[in-house]
Amino acid sequence: MTRPTRRIFDPHIHMTSRTTDDYAAMYASGVRALVEPSFWLGQPRTSPATFLDYFDALLGWEPYRAAQYGIAHHCTLALNPKEANDPRCLPVLDELPRYLLKDGVVAVGEIGYDSMTPAEDDALAAQLQLAHDHELPALVHTPHRDKAAGLARTLDVLRESPLAPERVLLDHLNETTVGDAADSGCWLGFSIYPDTKMDPDRMVRILRVHGTERVLVNSAADWGHSDPLKTGHVADAMLAAGFEDDDVDTVLWRNPVAFYGQSGHLHLDVPPPGAREQQHLFQGNSILRGGE
Amino acid sequence: MLTPLASLRTGLELRLAAEARDWLHRALAEAADDRHRTDADPPPAGVRPTASPPSGTRTPATRTHSVPRLPRWELHFARAGRICRGAAADSTDAPDPVDAARVLILHAAAPGTRELTRLYRHGTGDERRAVLLALPQLDPPPEPAAALELVEDALRTNDTRLIAAALGPYAAAHLDAHQWRHGVLKCLFTGVPLAALAGLAHRASGDEELARMLEDYAHERTAAGRSVPEDLDRALRLARLAAPGETGKSSHSPRPPHPPPPSRSAPAPPTPPRPSPEP
Numbered sequence A: 001m002t003r004p005t006r007r008i009f010d011p012h013i014h015m016t017s018r019t020t021d022d023y024a025a026m027y028a029s030g031v032r033a034l035v036e037p038s039f040w041l042g043q044p045r046t047s048p049a050t051f052l053d054y055f056d057a058l059l060g061w062e063p064y065r066a067a068q069y070g071i072a073h074h075c076t077l078a079l080n081p082k083e084a085n086d087p088r089c090l091p092v093l094d095e096l097p098r099y100l101l102k103d104g105v106v107a108v109g110e111i112g113y114d115s116m117t118p119a120e121d122d123a124l125a126a127q128l129q130l131a132h133d134h135e136l137p138a139l140v141h142t143p144h145r146d147k148a149a150g151l152a153r154t155l156d157v158l159r160e161s162p163l164a165p166e167r168v169l170l171d172h173l174n175e176t177t178v179g180d181a182a183d184s185g186c187w188l189g190f191s192i193y194p195d196t197k198m199d200p201d202r203m204v205r206i207l208r209v210h211g212t213e214r215v216l217v218n219s220a221a222d223w224g225h226s227d228p229l230k231t232g233h234v235a236d237a238m239l240a241a242g243f244e245d246d247d248v249d250t251v252l253w254r255n256p257v258a259f260y261g262q263s264g265h266l267h268l269d270v271p272p273p274g275a276r277e278q279q280h281l282f283q284g285n286s287i288l289r290g291g292e
Numbered sequence B: 001m002l003t004p005l006a007s008l009r010t011g012l013e014l015r016l017a018a019e020a021r022d023w024l025h026r027a028l029a030e031a032a033d034d035r036h037r038t039d040a041d042p043p044p045a046g047v048r049p050t051a052s053p054p055s056g057t058r059t060p061a062t063r064t065h066s067v068p069r070l071p072r073w074e075l076h077f078a079r080a081g082r083i084c085r086g087a088a089a090d091s092t093d094a095p096d097p098v099d100a101a102r103v104l105i106l107h108a109a110a111p112g113t114r115e116l117t118r119l120y121r122h123g124t125g126d127e128r129r130a131v132l133l134a135l136p137q138l139d140p141p142p143e144p145a146a147a148l149e150l151v152e153d154a155l156r157t158n159d160t161r162l163i164a165a166a167l168g169p170y171a172a173a174h175l176d177a178h179q180w181r182h183g184v185l186k187c188l189f190t191g192v193p194l195a196a197l198a199g200l201a202h203r204a205s206g207d208e209e210l211a212r213m214l215e216d217y218a219h220e221r222t223a224a225g226r227s228v229p230e231d232l233d234r235a236l237r238l239a240r241l242a243a244p245g246e247t248g249k250s251s252h253s254p255r256p257p258h259p260p261p262p263s264r265s266a267p268a269p270p271t272p273p274r275p276s277p278e279p
Helices: A020-029 A048-059 A061-068 A092-099 A118-133 A147-160 A178-184 A200-210 A230-240 A245-261 B005-015 B018-035 B072-084 B097-109 B113-121 B125-137 B144-156 B160-166 B169-174 B177-190 B200-204 B208-223 B230-240
Strands: A008-010 A031-037 A072-077 A105-112 A138-141 A168-171 A187-191 A215-218
Touching (some): A008 A020, A008 A245, A020 A061, A061 A072, A092 A118, A105 A118, A118 A138, A147 A178, A178 A187, A178 A200, A200 A215, A200 A230, B005 B097, B018 B097, B072 B097, B097 B125, B125 B169, B144 B169, B144 B177, B169 B200, B177 B200, B177 B208
Parallel strands (some): A008 A031, A072 A105, A105 A138, A138 A168
């Protein structure tokens, strides 16, 4: 059920792995803005150069693609936790500062822990400092394995960092970690997946207990088994459970706008698909490919 | 097309709010100041110093990754989008305010060809577009070979904003015939209006090879039962014109622009074997 007034901001989705059909379906479900965090590609990178190509795509081609479907695209940039363990990739940290100045970069991320190694400690601390220096918030991934211990260690590092809790979004939370995360003062992110992470009904139960304050919901859809429409499913489940439209708007629009808006880099004014601007000189639709 | 720089600046200033206008004045003044610095000069004021490393970090993260020590004009170039995007539109034909601000900054800073290439290579889509738009405005002009590499890079993309910017006056003056003809075709493929092409009438005039490519494309479209882009006829008429001083060329063929599209009920007529299109 799509309500005409519904607007959705997916604060974590990997669109480089998705199709134009996904963009169209997301728009139809109410998605008007999203943030694409840089992360692992499913296969290891072997040099900083491939990170830079990826960053360039997140700052050029992918926002262009999203705009064709009426969706405002932003990104977060970082050395991800998994690849922080590969010395071949570490030099990308030297390249990050000039990228963090760019329009469309709304946070440093995804950073955090994967296997909780010393190398991950270093990359996390260094990139929290980067976020502070660039006056950007940070998107912090909590580990999939040993999650509760991983969150505790993440919170320790955050306390030592110069970044204020209100400038940190802790992501991939669940029933076991939401309490400590909420107590930290950070923003609370929940990823809704078909089989793993959270599902819409469990998300509604968490919202009943913790309320909507500082809560963000994302699909985290990527190259794996995932669903870019999960944000809309949460909106539906909230309404079915008795939440008001205003609650849905808080969780699915106003909270992500407030969090990422701290960057000063959010730009949400994208014309709808098919609008005159799309036919304008610089907004034609090459995604239709025209036989290329 | 961008208007000359003076009117570009005037037009932009009229559209900016007071705070953004103050920023523009400062950005252009600092860009002009940076222009006169040499590489041996210390980084100018306004760039934050290197921060101390986070405590307790281990090698190799004990190195610092602070805000980069970029020239002030380059920081302004990056920030122009945030500052100018909201500028009021006074007409649909007015240059994009972010494009205008970035072109003015590049003109004032006059980066070398190497810097220009770096800006493009590591730029956002909008930043790349500004570099392309600035190419004909720079003084001193960029080295043609390097500048054309940027134009050709943009023409390889499928981003219509970059394609249109690449085919401005710089490409009209410098791009070789083969690349330029493919640029025309690329516009037709991707929906960029040919009005975006600088120097279309001059470069297309009497270009028999372009006429052949356009006719082949029209043939391919009609054989598939698809419409032919309206712009194609215009380009074809130009290409069939004799170039100044040339008369009686075969490009004056009375052949119609392209065969009529097949009716919906009838199958497309058989076509003779044709050479494979270029990859």
